[in-house]
Amino acid sequence: MCHRSLQVDYRGEQSMIIKGISASPGVVIGPAVTISDIVKFETYKIKPSEIKKELIRLEVAIVTSKKQLHELQTSSDSHLIPEKADVFQTHMQLLEDPLLLSEIIQKIHEEPLNIETIIDVVFGNFIRKFSAMTDEYIKERAVDLVDVRDRLLKNLLGLPHASTNPIQNRETACIVVAKNLTPSQLVYMDKSRILGIAIEEGGTTSHVVLFARSLAIPTLVGVKDLMEVVINGETVVLDALNGTIETDVSKKKLTGYRKVIKLIEKDKVKLEVYRNLRGITIDKRRISLGMNIAFPAEAYQLKAFGAERVGLYRTEFLYMGRQNLPSEEEQYESYRDIAQAIDGEVIIRTLDIGGDKNLPYLNFPKEDNPFLGWRAIRVSLESENMFKVQLRAILRASESGNVKILYPLISSVDEMKRCRVLVEEVKSELRSENIPFSENIEQGALIEVPAAVEIMDLLADEVDFFSIGTNDLIQFSLGVDRANDRISKLYDPLHPGVLRLLKRIIVTAHKFKKPIGMCGEMAMNPEATVILIGLGLRNLSMSGPSIPIIKRLIRKLSYKEARKHAETCLKLASSEAIRNYLKPIMEQIFSED
Template identity: 40%
Template sequence: ELLSGVEEFIRQNLGAEKAFDLVMLEWRQRFARHSVAMLRERVSDLTDVHIRVLSLLLDLPDHDPVDLPKGARAILVTHDLTPGLTVQLDREAIVGIATDAGTRTSHVAILARSLGLPAVVGLRTAAGALAGGERAILDGTNGVLAINPSDAEIEAYRERALQEEIVDAELRRLANLESVSLDGVTVVLRANVDLPEEADAARDSGAEGVGLMRTEFLVVGRATMPDEDEQYRSYRRVIEAFAGKPVIIRTFDIGGDKLPVGGFPTEPNPFLGWRAIRMCLDQPAIFRTQLRALLRAAVHGDLRIMLPLVVSVAEVRQSRALLHEAADELEVRGVPYRRDVPLGIMVETPAAAVAADTFTAEVAFLSIGTNDLVQYTLAVDRGNANLANRFTPLHPAVLRLIRRIVDMGDQAGLEVCVCGEMASQPLMAYALLGLGVRQLSVAARSLPLV
């Protein structure tokens, strides 16, 4: 059965390693949920087979980075990581990651920050230069991987770590204070959430709700889509953690480097391809399942739905029509739901920014996704380490687009929030405030600092 599943994916034009990866992830989930305890206990064996066969298919050294004892305090150094593999890392064994590829705004770096996993990306040659087993220090703040440090260097890092703990404790103490500028301007700070289990930590960091919940991490690395009930439970968990505060949940942004479920086509330029709202509208059954789960979860609090990568009003209208269909389906089933859920968009392309005024009559709010907005405006791949110094959020073209979005939102009386990584850096947060932004959404760990 396992091999036939792999063969079926290969016939759908997936590579052998990707096909095997998807099928094994499905089998591991099947074993983990099995009613028989003996099978649940064999998940680790499946993981071992999974990694070792993938290593052979990819011509990598036969070493399983996950197969480490709890408390190993290991740093995983690799050429690159997918978001799906990052989510699966055993955080009780691996305390940091370093990759040759990637930038601060690549999805792996964002996810690592969200998971509280120190990371250094864009090292270019580290994986090939190391044999494994070296003593190392990972300095995520300064982007340094120190190999075989001296005793004096280790002591200096320990002293710095103690100082940072003192600063972090003071920031946490201030986190629940009202966010008001010296001239009396109130700024709303919300949290970005990647996984439902992060919700409590985000709330405790002082977040005034969730500005962005990325639902694609319920999907990446899986061979089957989560069903309606599973999604409903995930969304409800986040909503209830924030007890009536706004929770903005983005519909699936599958594609790019957030790997699609098996059977979806691989593309030469996925960031400009069949992803996000385009995929959802072309797969209405998948989209309606998610919308039904969202409408059900909305009963438990202030849920708002956000559409990603929208470039035309027609996409908003199509999505609203599917939202109405999802509500009608729930009505027939007699399932509790809320019909009047606010629908907004993520503005993350120059097209949407320039035409922001055409959306304001159709949506309840605007959210600026600066990561992709910078990427598309400057024609700079956000995940390419060779272009990291050219990924400049403070470029005049980017700032002018942000100002236009804010102006159009203000004229229409709509809330406008920035939920990209730009908002998580204090200096850039000042720039956003100067452009008129009054709502910021950042990773929970960045909230106290911002």
Template identity: 40%
Template sequence: MEEIRTEPQSGGIAIGKAVLLKQPDLAAERREITAAEAEKEQAAFRRAAEQVRESLRPLARTNAIFAAHLDMAEDATLLQGVEEKIAAGKNAEWALEEETEELSGMLESLEDAYLRERAADVRDVCRRMMAALKGVSETSLRNITEKAILFAEELHPSDTAQMDFRYIRGMVTEKGGTTSHVAILARSLEIPALLGMEGILKKVREGEAVILDGKEGRLIFSPDAKTQAAYQEKQQAEKEVKRKLKEMNRLPAATTDGRQVVLFANAGSLRDIELAKKHGAEGIGLFRSEFLYMESSRFPTEQEQFEIYKQAAEMLKKPITIRTLDIGGDKNLPYYQFEKEENPFLGWRAIRFCLDMRDVFKTQLKAILRAAAFGDIRIMYPMIVSVEEFRKANAILEECKAELRERKLLFRESISTGIMVETPAAAFIAEELAKEADFFSIGTNDLTQYILAADRGNQKLTKLYSPFHPAVLRAVAKVIAAGHKEGKEVGMCGEFAADARAVPLLLGMGLDEFSMASNEIAAVRYQVRGLAAKQAAELARRALAAGTEKEVRGLLER
């Protein structure tokens, strides 16, 4: 028996035999072509692209991730890029491979982990196109007819479409991460998975008995009878917990002594709105509007944005907080050239970009104002560092209202505007900002890295980057207290809001709204309903008095 540990990805326990996936060789044939051959190569590429779109359409009707893949397969930026390369003298396979590398490379250069993982989706769609171009059948996973744990160098959403989950009980890969679409799919399907285990294919044998513990991040090869029996018991216990979680889905997130909080979901598309409804979200605490811009071949128009925001409001019929465009610096657009910056996270991004690019900002604000006439929508400005910035943004919002009145268009006159508190400056002047803003939402991902001067994308600084650091906790508590002093609601939309160790602490600090990935909501609801607010407040008091992270963690582990 051998055990390997790694970071958890998708919880649950799977027991079965190891199946090693072998992928077909889809390396491009590279050759230069004449102008006369270009038309034939372009036609071949168009047929391949349409073949892929046809295969995606039925999947897209019932699955949000495949709907996103269909959007990519229809995206003009990708299609035109390939055809232009063919026109420049490269055969279709070479042109497709080069365009794939350029688009995925752009995404992989971003600091945001979620956006970085979208590079894998680009590669998956283009891999389908390459297979269609070559006339190669993709790997079939439908022949697996016994309980199995699938091992692969990398898995794509298109692979999961072929899987029969009556038999495939778990997935292990050498590439991929927590925010990859395969990880998201695994969590939504409740399939245990461990991704990014470099070198794992050299350690596993075909047909070997394996136990995968996704919650603890454990892989056990050739388990003995005692270990196998223990994990079978754990499986049954997990099923009982899941049953209870589903029963609680419509219950309020209230503590044993009556304190109620709100559980919202984070979203970036209409597909995410569907998932939020499915998981019982009470609203959307963060709608990442930059996806509309990053998935387009140009700046989206007011009408295009209006239709998306309106659909979101009508689909959910619950509160939605739209974060205005958080682009620039580390988040590039294929159709707009940003200047290279030494430190993009401290650069020309978010509200700074919007206040300078007034036409782009006003287009978005007018779309939001119009959509707000059809649902409960509020506006959140990111990266605010001063009262003046907030006032400038609201002044532009008033200009947008005046222009919509002139055009005699329906819009919401009175709309709430808040601040995403993610800079130390905003935390320090939270009392002044609370007098102006209608609400706060704390973005702990950026706030942590700014307070600790630790790049969250730098693997060498992993130990330094921690929201449990006393400085971060005190900043969070300060913001909550400042908001409450002015009678304003305070939420949190960073990953910290769904951390099981942090939930009692945040509850004790008085956080009103927890916003997280949809699939995390049930577990947080279950946890909150088992806590007492008075005890949580005492825990928070003691944690805020602690001088080291070790002391904080010691209190939380008792």
């Protein structure tokens, strides 16, 4: 069964449907509980002689907040995936942030007001700055600032944190609805009482979303006008497969949704069977399935999803949500922990920053088209000191496991050669310091731009392996900005031009006897998987929850048949024709359980 077909459609039924972004999949029905957690306080002037007293109050509130956050870390570790509680370490770092503290001290001397007002003003300025950033990950760190601000205010005012929890005494589970939700709010809630979460603001990389995914709570974010439409206590349907929340739902339609929920639960049980099985086609062709990760903690989830290796470790998240570059030791410990946690290979992608992921402390220029600008390997090669720190950390970690280096957005042979020269320089440094590393660490190029496809024969002399990054490759090949709502429908992985380009990439890699894999979102598309296997791809890496679905498809697929399907699809003139051809094939595969 393919989840994409799980839709309830009763034409003529009157209900209110609002759209959002699916952040954690699932479908749930239940009463909505709206959350608003505004901390109220008075504003009043103080005498200059009272400033010291107010700053002492702040000091006490900071100490209390740190103690609470330490307790939350422990509490969170017992209910969630342990390392996800690192968010509270981030909150503790914010409490010690010298820039924030100096702004508070300066403000209270310039404008003598009670410390609650000063905190609200200073934090408010930072929250607005973060919220205005184009980088989604940095933008969503504004929620962490809100969380820390509210914690300080409550401690200053002597307000309990759990008392504002509206689901605390509920006997039945509910769907939490909020304009925004902070990690602290979620941790205080009884998770057994949460059916789903819908948030008006925020995006898919927020800390609350990471928590929700860890707990398998269906979640929608970016639901416009959510708080205006949903009434507290009314029954709603949260469909985080199709990205909707629905109110005023008829009994007939509710019955349809309940059938969908039963199918999903039944499908989960079926998929569980595939977790510990290998990805092998009916005619015994081996397909290796890896997992894409962004945080070290996710390495411990590989077995839970049935992954054999880390096919892509996105290191940029080590650099985000902070005021300065991560040290060599921080990076080394992160890479080492992942290498030690698994038996298979770990492909570490070097810093892929820029485009929609900027770092405030690197002074990124304002660009008309940042995806075609200063980003990825271009940033690293122009910031050699920073790059060599990362390479040192990766090389040191290579002593702990099968670590490989992957360079993003390679578009020339010179770039690849320069990367290898820098690696040799770092190796020489480590040898002189008697620091162990793997002398034979493999280095690969991420094929993301058409120019790289054209020169793969030349790149083959400089790389040990290739990996295909379909997210950028597709948008560059089709001339489509996938973040542009107006034309995002043109971003199509099954476009005939994309499929022919992929065939050329795979054939070239095989010709020069270089291992080739795929780590983009296309790898977790069941329709695309049939074609990719038919084109000869044997290494796929994707998000964890997609692995059992793709593994089931592989074990029901014949490589011989997949080759025929790929050959047929390459002759078709449109993605619509390709999908129509694949539809009965997919239905047959997913109906065989």
